[in-house]
Amino acid sequence: MNRTVVITGTASGFGLDSVRLFASHGWNVVATVRKEKDLNVHDALPNVKTLLLDVNDEEADAAFAEQAVAQFGGVDVLVNNAGYYHMGPVEAGSMQQFHDQFQTNVFGLMALTKAFLPIFREQRSGVIINISSISADQGYPYTAVYAASKAAVAAFTEGLNVEMADFGVSAKAIFPGAHATRIFTKIDQAAGGVAAHYQDAMMRFFGNQGTGTSPAVTAQAIYEAATDQKIGKVRYYTGPDGVAIPRVKQLLGADWYWEEFRNAATGNPSDLWKSLVKQGDEPVEFAL
Numbered sequence: 001m002n003r004t005v006v007i008t009g010t011a012s013g014f015g016l017d018s019v020r021l022f023a024s025h026g027w028n029v030v031a032t033v034r035k036e037k038d039l040n041v042h043d044a045l046p047n048v049k050t051l052l053l054d055v056n057d058e059e060a061d062a063a064f065a066e067q068a069v070a071q072f073g074g075v076d077v078l079v080n081n082a083g084y085y086h087m088g089p090v091e092a093g094s095m096q097q098f099h100d101q102f103q104t105n106v107f108g109l110m111a112l113t114k115a116f117l118p119i120f121r122e123q124r125s126g127v128i129i130n131i132s133s134i135s136a137d138q139g140y141p142y143t144a145v146y147a148a149s150k151a152a153v154a155a156f157t158e159g160l161n162v163e164m165a166d167f168g169v170s171a172k173a174i175f176p177g178a179h180a181t182r183i184f185t186k187i188d189q190a191a192g193g194v195a196a197h198y199q200d201a202m203m204r205f206f207g208n209q210g211t212g213t214s215p216a217v218t219a220q221a222i223y224e225a226a227t228d229q230k231i232g233k234v235r236y237y238t239g240p241d242g243v244a245i246p247r248v249k250q251l252l253g254a255d256w257y258w259e260e261f262r263n264a265a266t267g268n269p270s271d272l273w274k275s276l277v278k279q280g281d282e283p284v285e286f287a288l
């Protein structure tokens with residue numbers, strides 16, 4: 001029997017490319033979108049059922065898990081991909097924006113995971129793949145709240161990986177670097193007027209960031225995490241910067257890395273930093 005994957009947030013980006021990749025390998029796919037207008041986005045693909053799900057609606061998760069299982073008679077992999085990007089200086093964001101960011105990126109992910117855990121535990125198999133971010137490993141400026149939400153996802157995934165070990169169930173996290181997806185066209189901006197005080201520093205920081213690589217690179221890593229049968233492997237780094245950063249951190253050690261990162265982020269990258277980061281141009285996964 002073909003295996004079945006559930007993927008959230010599939011109207012664009014990593015989710016869309018993952019649906020296409022899993023389907024091309026013969027998987028059954030339960031793909032979720034949150035807008036009715038996107039329900040036909042996968043119509044051309046065989047063995048893909050598209051369902052509506054807003055991950056903020058925690059009450060809906062139990063019924064959704066049942067519905068997902070009913071589509072193809074079981075679920076083998078859950079990919080918690082849905083998320084969005086809150087950006088701006090901490091001082092300028094509202095507490096409501098911070099709560100909303102955690103609601104979608106963290107609590108929505110936890111709640112959907114909880115809905116699938118009894119299914120995976122009882123069948124004594126299953127892989128949960130959570131999309132974190134390279135910014136989980138060291139908080140990026142002007143996206144500190146987003147980075148904190150992704151750090152929560154990373155820690156949650158590591159703890160869960162061990163908790164589920166006795167049941168043959170694995171939890172893994174993907175740490176993508178910057179990818180060119182629609183997420184950057186839907187940024188939730190910190191709107192407080194004090195943001196003006198940070199404008200120059202923000203321009204300096206974001207002006208040095210790359211444009212981002214193709215989301216297909218990370219879809220490939222998600223597929224690898226689903227199929228490599230490395231039950232204890234949690235961390236998958238993807239994209240040029242996602243590959244380079246752990247490598248640089250290994251070479252320099254955590255404290256020295258932080259000093260170099262901070263200098264680079266405040267507009268004074270050292271020559272050493274520039275040469276080390278440059279080594280990461282190949283879009284391949286870097287295993288720690």
Ligand SMILES: NC(=O)c1ccc[n+]([C@@H]2O[C@H](COP(=O)([O-])OP(=O)(O)OC[C@H]3O[C@@H](n4cnc5c(N)ncnc54)[C@H](OP(=O)(O)O)[C@@H]3O)[C@@H](O)[C@H]2O)c1
Pocket residue numbers: 008009010011012013014015033034035053054055056081082083084085104131132133134175176177178179180181182183184186212215
């Ligand atoms: N792009 C990057 O550089 C990058 C780097 C690291 C991590 N990530 C993470 O990767 C994941 C996918 O992002 P992406 O870059 O592929 O962006 P994307 O194209 O915007 O895809 C995100 C998807 O999540 C959906 N979504 C957002 N809030 C939702 C909610 N409350 N309920 C259900 N679905 C929701 C979006 O739906 P709508 O289409 O309706 O908005 C969209 O389909 C996110 O978790 C993101 O944080 C992205």
